[in-house]
Amino acid sequence: MTIKNFWNRRNFLGSAGALAGMMLSARRLFGMRAVIPSPVEEKLTGFGATGNVYEELGVTTVINGQGTMTYLGGSLPRPEVAAVMALAAQHFVSIVELEQAAGKRIAELLKLPPDYDAIVTCGAAAGMQSGLSGILTGNNPKFIEQLPDLTGLKSEVIIQKSHRNGFDHQLRATGVKLIEVDSREDVKRAINSKTAMMHFSNFANAAGQIKVDEWVKLAHENQIPAFNDAAADTPPVSHLWDYVNMGYDLIAFSGGKAIRGPQCAGLLLGKKELIANALLNNSPHEDTLGRGMKIGKEEIVGMVKALECYLSEDHAALDKEWWRRLDSVSAEITRVPGVTTSFNVPDVANHVPHMHIDWDPRKISLAPHDAASALRKGKPSIVLGSSEDGLGMNSFMLKPGEEKIIAEHLVQLFKAHAV
Numbered sequence: 001m002t003i004k005n006f007w008n009r010r011n012f013l014g015s016a017g018a019l020a021g022m023m024l025s026a027r028r029l030f031g032m033r034a035v036i037p038s039p040v041e042e043k044l045t046g047f048g049a050t051g052n053v054y055e056e057l058g059v060t061t062v063i064n065g066q067g068t069m070t071y072l073g074g075s076l077p078r079p080e081v082a083a084v085m086a087l088a089a090q091h092f093v094s095i096v097e098l099e100q101a102a103g104k105r106i107a108e109l110l111k112l113p114p115d116y117d118a119i120v121t122c123g124a125a126a127g128m129q130s131g132l133s134g135i136l137t138g139n140n141p142k143f144i145e146q147l148p149d150l151t152g153l154k155s156e157v158i159i160q161k162s163h164r165n166g167f168d169h170q171l172r173a174t175g176v177k178l179i180e181v182d183s184r185e186d187v188k189r190a191i192n193s194k195t196a197m198m199h200f201s202n203f204a205n206a207a208g209q210i211k212v213d214e215w216v217k218l219a220h221e222n223q224i225p226a227f228n229d230a231a232a233d234t235p236p237v238s239h240l241w242d243y244v245n246m247g248y249d250l251i252a253f254s255g256g257k258a259i260r261g262p263q264c265a266g267l268l269l270g271k272k273e274l275i276a277n278a279l280l281n282n283s284p285h286e287d288t289l290g291r292g293m294k295i296g297k298e299e300i301v302g303m304v305k306a307l308e309c310y311l312s313e314d315h316a317a318l319d320k321e322w323w324r325r326l327d328s329v330s331a332e333i334t335r336v337p338g339v340t341t342s343f344n345v346p347d348v349a350n351h352v353p354h355m356h357i358d359w360d361p362r363k364i365s366l367a368p369h370d371a372a373s374a375l376r377k378g379k380p381s382i383v384l385g386s387s388e389d390g391l392g393m394n395s396f397m398l399k400p401g402e403e404k405i406i407a408e409h410l411v412q413l414f415k416a417h418a419v
């Protein structure tokens with residue numbers, strides 16, 4: 001097929017054209033005279049010629065009603081992101097110089113205070129590891145080489161017990177020991193000359209005794225830098241500066257979740273010196289702990305574009321569209337006797353509309369996990385969340401029209417198991 005065929009500006013919301021964007025000339029994309037040569041031929045031959053690289057590899061694509069899950073590929077990058085990534089791929093540059101320039105642009109876009117800066121990492125998790133590495137080593141080349149051996153360095157990070165999660169592995173990778181606390185008293189007792197940092201998992205704000213604003217104050221009262229892992233915490237867009245304004249020294253966001261940047265990108269925002277030291281501990285610098293977390297020129301540039309697009313988006317209109325999709329699924333499936341729906345928006349992390357789908361087992365004989373598994377095995381394959389209590393879905397990663405397919409398949413499934 002020709003690339004032109006699967007490109008369509010109306011795909012922006014759903015990004016069916018995201019991959020196609022990689023191959024577009026500036027002229028085709030923006031409807032202007034080409035000033036930059038097209039990076040590839042208009043027609044692909046061999047791999048990719050059908051327009052569906054996944055199908056060609058025998059990998060099933062799924063309708064994603066679960067959200068920005070890394071195991072499903074995160075999000076679909078905006079076509080504009082793919083377009084600037086293709087442009088980035090046409091030249092060599094100094095990666096360090098590019099990181100500094102991109103960071104400066106990001107700080108301007110976010111109107112960060114003058115003592116803050118940014119770099120693009122290969123994800124929020126990478127930002128956590130390199131940010132902490134920089135705190136530990138400073139700009140000392142010997143210490144940078146030495147990590148994760150902490151001889152002569154601070155070696156402890158304080159974290160609330162309820163904030164422990166799979167991502168603190170990235171902190172432990174630096175060699176530090178995590179010191180778990182619950183109460184303010186625990187924090188006082190835990191702080192000592194080995195304390196390098198106090199870490200906060202933003203999505204666990206409600207679970208811990210010490211909330212996000214108090215945590216940074218406690219840290220600063222004791223001259224300890226505070227980190228906020230806010231990976232999945234846009235929307236709302238204001239979170240991109242809220243934690244800076246609260247005084248957090250370092251904050252990490254995923255680029256490949258709701259911001260819809262490159263999947264392997266993230267933002268590390270923070271105090272200038274800490275950002276510089278994080279970069280010293282990251283690729284492209286060799287003999288560093290972060291060398292394995294390579295970020296390419298394409299992702300760095302793509303992240304800048306994604307942020308620019310995200311900031312200028314009509315967030316209220318997006319939110320309305322996400323509700324409309326859930327409402328339309330709900331309207332269809334609640335016509336099946338016994339099916340009910342309810343809605344919620346998590347306070348922090350994935351702060352988007354979610355729908356819970358429940359049914360009366362006396363009317364529909366189907367366990368929620370079996371329902372999820374049947375949908376996953378169906379054609380097309382649909383991924384929803386499931387628990388003992390029912391199914392869960394959100395709509396912010398759906399492509400236009402996919403909500404109709406989900407509704408149809410759910411109705412069929414429920415009717416097939418009606419008692």
Ligand SMILES: *Cc1c(COP(=O)(O)O)cnc(C)c1O
Pocket residue numbers: 070122123124125126167201203229230231232253254255256265266
């Ligand atoms: C997704 C996530 C991460 C990791 O972010 P990546 O950008 O995938 O590296 C870290 N912490 C939390 C809470 C997350 O949700």
